[in-house]
Amino acid sequence: MILEHRTYTFKPGTVDKWMKKYEAEGLPIQKRHLNRFVGLYVSEIGVLHTTVLMWAYDSLADREARRQAMYADPDWQSFIAEIWALDAILQQDVMIMNPAPYSPPV
Incomplete structure (x- = not known):
């Protein structure tokens, strides 16, 4: 998994x-x-106006x-143009990111 x-x-x-449209x-x-939507996170402290979006895949080939x-x-195509x-x-x-061997599955 990646x-x-x-x-x-x-x-x-x-x-x-952006978040509402997304x-x-x-x-x-x-x-x-x-594949698997892990989550969307929004900064509260630190670098503001930042989001982190995460997806899990079986492999790089699966992702591609x-x-x-x-x-x-x-x-x-329509959405991304907008x-x-x-x-x-x-x-x-x-x-x-590659998980450490002891990371729980996503």
Whole structure:
């Protein structure tokens, strides 16, 4: 298993609008295609205007196949075009994490 850890940094004042749109439109599309939704977290202390989104996959190949299918989905293409048009995201960082042998399964 691998964990995809995505950090998004937003312009101040745009996180709530993005989160509402993501919950209503983006997350349902991703749940159709991606494997296990681990969660979406919002910064409260520290680097503000930041979210962390996590998905678990069986392997890198599993992740690649699932994301390719999602990218080909017209619903996703429409959603992501609208997200970029919001001009809210300042930075996006993606890490692929391998669990330690004693980590609990996700």
